[in-house]
Amino acid sequence: MSQRVKVKQILLDENTNYDVVVKGWIRSFRNNQFIALNDGSTNNNLQIVLEPDSITPDILKRLTTGAAISVKGAVIPSLGKGQRVEVKAAELEILGDCDPEKYPLQLKNRPSLEYLREIAHLRFRTNTFGAIFRVRHALAFAVHKFFNERGFVYLHTPIITASDAEGAGEMFHVTTLDIKNPPLGENGEIDYKEDFFGKATNLTVSGQLEGELGAMAFGDIYTFGPTFRAENSNTARHLAEFWMIEPEMAFYDLEDNMNLAEAFIKSVIGYVLENNREDLEFLAQRLEEEDKQKPQQERSELGLIPKLEFVLNNEFERLTYTEAIDILKNSKPNKTKKFNYIIEEWGADLQSEHERFLVEKHFRKPVILTDYPKAIKAFYMKQNEDGKTVRAMDILFPGIGEIVGGSQREENYDKLVTRMEEMHLPVNEMSWYLDTRRFGACPHAGFGLGFERLVLFVTGMGNIRDVIPFPRTPKSAEF
């Protein structure tokens, strides 16, 4: 099998007139002569040309879309339009048939994204999902590359946990108890001492608290792992299982944190613009075609690639929550009561419609909002001197809303404990976390980025279920 060459390499190679073995799946077969072969290394197909009459009728009729074949032949300059080179087949072997009567992916009737979600195990084989998941791969690699180059340590925080980082958010229980007949203690409650871990455990909602433990030793760390929310949200923006990236940095204040987050997002977008041009061009065209079906005012103003380049080349707008409230209060949709939630006063939690107004109408660029009211943010955020706000930051993106949430952390032990008590959090159980404020505390900060939201933005897709291989959502855990 040593001669096998991937399609991507053949298409990139300047040379012609050499022999290769190629293996892949038939995307189309026309005129009993031209096979478009795809092996997943690129969205582009390699044209295989059969000698007329070289193939028996028996084989010919098995050359159907989806069949796996192996071809030996010569790479030659192509005379036809649409490709620089093609392979003139000398030998052809069918490795696996694909019955056209049963195969759901036929070129003729282009399947909808909804239908493809139902056959998520096969959708990787389409151009759209091929491009999406190659881009997802490239973004993931760019994440590791960015942090590795800056000396961050990749920390695998636990998935199964007995703690709840945010003090909020529905969690999944993890247990080996017999749910039908769980052991009960003398008080009639479940006896979790009998459970695998000897206590009640859940799936993590965030690795941040454990990440802070790492930052107090390595300086800079990041996590990149799955997180879970058992919320019954059946929307195009929510998943029960998703991947999150959470850097945490000792000796960073809020401004350092914003600078890092902005540099990070620009770096990974820059990486795919450089390395996945073909995939992005395909997705841009898909988006353009999809937009044509929509009314004028719902269409994207910028094409996909110009949109990514715009993010790369412009500074994110930075302003405080308080400044944002002023803008929103005086905005046209607020005065004319077009918002579903009218902004009446300082302290209001911002809804998606407000965030979109700021990003898409007012500033027309990514926005970083800082210094939110402490009442609507998590306990661990650093309290400002005003006694009202915390050193939070949210990064808001067009079409996506919040893509990053972060803050400088409260490093003062007494202030942190007081806040935890106000919020009725179990101070004693979190003694391990508080040790970071007991022993060598320092200013530090961090943020979380929902990886699928980033992939959604970069691919221009509209539903988060289309950018993770096998989406987990209420009532759905297929494959």
Added chain:
Amino acid sequence: MSQRVKVKQILLDENTNYDVVVKGWIRSFRNNQFIALNDGSTNNNLQIVLEPDSITPDILKRLTTGAAISVKGAVIPSLGKGQRVEVKAAELEILGDCDPEKYPLQLKNRPSLEYLREIAHLRFRTNTFGAIFRVRHALAFAVHKFFNERGFVYLHTPIITASDAEGAGEMFHVTTLDIKNPPLGENGEIDYKEDFFGKATNLTVSGQLEGELGAMAFGDIYTFGPTFRAENSNTARHLAEFWMIEPEMAFYDLEDNMNLAEAFIKSVIGYVLENNREDLEFLAQRLEEEDKQKPQQERSELGLIPKLEFVLNNEFERLTYTEAIDILKNSKPNKTKKFNYIIEEWGADLQSEHERFLVEKHFRKPVILTDYPKAIKAFYMKQNEDGKTVRAMDILFPGIGEIVGGSQREENYDKLVTRMEEMHLPVNEMSWYLDTRRFGACPHAGFGLGFERLVLFVTGMGNIRDVIPFPRTPKSAEF
């Protein structure tokens, strides 16, 4: 904060006589003058020199091990032994105190690994765990780098799943049902339609089956994510939650698979040898000291770094299970009944003692065993023509045992279904998996590598709980 420079950079920089701000934690303070400062960027400390009498007694007594400080000063050539440069402090600020009466990490009484496991939230701050987790980071990055360079797509396979890849292995239940009062159906059984996903779900034991779906589209994919086993194994080799790497390649046979696995292991070991020399040297010294406490025959024959170089520079021994059985049957420990499990005949499952004999005594190098009896291997492995064996491969490492398990997969639909039926697996429920054999099937192969076993081998540590940040084991899910 813009002037802050990391310790690693100062120690690498050829220049001297420039001003810096450094921030980190005090590792030691001696003679009221010399601070060893660590900021996690490297295991090495930076020497900070205080001017005599420049510091008030009040500050002096707060300069304790573990305290976080910020120092402004000049990088100058060091006159003392042990360092090329040092920082002459002009300003010093204590960012966070560390009470020596309460701080568990004092240089004087070197804590045991067992004790450090109990304070896993602080153990990152020791030299040993600093080195271990920087090596772990480097190995993780090397994994992504290896596959990215070869055009593999990183596929995030699901963590919550309704399927069981191996048809074996204890699993953790994932549920949002009220365990105390679960809804029951008319038949008196739990009504999982009421559960979050509308069915019973578990934590994944492997991403392989979903990985195969990806390989049939992208050609080459890999996973790198957490996997779970609810086995009550309280050993130095088992974790309930661990990270696994599972590449899956279309058009690969068993030999291609072995070649890839061997190249992969050598590549990531080569990466840390090149990039983490200081960490490895520290760990090598630790191992040497630990070995001195042991009886002669239990000591490592090679030091840590020579051991890694040996793996890098030697071909792994490849032989079949049948050949291995012959060697074992005729081996001295078998004949003299030193083995706990005497090898009587072909078909026996190999125990750890047999694997160690082959690797550590007979071949004295990593070994790849292939073509195991089908009765002791998973359903999806390709059946050999002999009707008895399958195209499995296990890679066995000294001191670790099985580090990789893989196989060529059975791509023939009928053979696969027959085998599943023999093994009483739910063929209908796995229809999605069988579609890979219905539509464009092709020869393919893959393997799984337990990441923590790799880290164990590379760091020379003896207990797997010391190479994952927060180990999950029976009755233990702290932090």
